[in-house]
Amino acid sequence: MIFHCVRSANNIVQDTCKKFVADDGRLNFDFCVxxxxxxxxxxxxxxxxxxxxxxxxxxxxxxxTIEYIKQLQKQISEPRLLKALSLCLRVYNFLDIKELIPVYKAKRHADAGMLVSAVLTNEETCDTQVSRTKGMVPPLTKHNADIYQLSGIALKIVAILRERAKGM
Structure with a gap:
C-alpha cells in the first residue's frame, strides 16, 4: 500500500503527460514530461x-519570445521577414500575459483558460505569418513550437481544474 502511494506520487508528471498526449496527439510527451x-x-x-x-x-x-523577436528585428534586413516579425511582435505584445500567473493562483480557471487560449491564438497567427515568407527559414519555429506545447499543457490542466471546481 505504501509503495503504491509513493509510486503514484512519483509518476504524476508522466501519468498527466500520458493522458494529455492521448487526448491531443499534437502534444509531445517528452516535452510535457x-x-x-x-x-x-x-x-x-x-x-x-x-x-x-x-x-x-x-x-x-x-x-x-517577445525579446527574441526584438533582437531579430535588429539583425535582419530582409523586408518580408521584417514585416512578418513586426506582425508577430504586435500580436504578442497585444496580450498582457503578466496577468496569467495571478489569475491562475486566484483559481479563476475560466479567465486563465481565456488567457492561455489567447496565447495559443497569438502563436498560431505568428507561426502562420512567418512561415509564409517563402524561401526563408522561419526564425521563430522553436519558440512558437514551445509556446504551442506549453499552451496546450496549460489549457488541459485549466480545463480539468475548472471541471473539478464545478463538481464541488
Whole structure:
C-alpha cells in the first residue's frame, strides 16, 4: 500500500503527460514530461501545482519570445521577414500575459483558460505569418513550437481544474 502511494506520487508528471498526449496527439510527451518535471518538487505536486509550473513556463517563454523577436528585428534586413516579425511582435505584445500567473493562483480557471487560449491564438497567427515568407527559414519555429506545447499543457490542466471546481 505504501509503495503504491509513493509510486503514484512519483509518476504524476508522466501519468498527466500520458493522458494529455492521448487526448491531443499534437502534444509531445517528452516535452510535457521535461516541462512539468523541470521543478524539482513537481513529483510531489498535485495537478494544481503542475498547472502553476506550466503557466510560469508559458509566461517565461512568451516574454522571452517577445525579446527574441526584438533582437531579430535588429539583425535582419530582409523586408518580408521584417514585416512578418513586426506582425508577430504586435500580436504578442497585444496580450498582457503578466496577468496569467495571478489569475491562475486566484483559481479563476475560466479567465486563465481565456488567457492561455489567447496565447495559443497569438502563436498560431505568428507561426502562420512567418512561415509564409517563402524561401526563408522561419526564425521563430522553436519558440512558437514551445509556446504551442506549453499552451496546450496549460489549457488541459485549466480545463480539468475548472471541471473539478464545478463538481464541488
Amino acid at each position: 521535461k516541462s512539468l518535471g523541470s521543478d524539482s518538487k513537481s513529483h510531489e505536486m498535485d495537478l494544481d501545482g503542475l498547472g502553476l509550473i506550466a503557466v510560469k513556463l508559458l509566461d517565461a517563454n512568451y516574454t522571452g
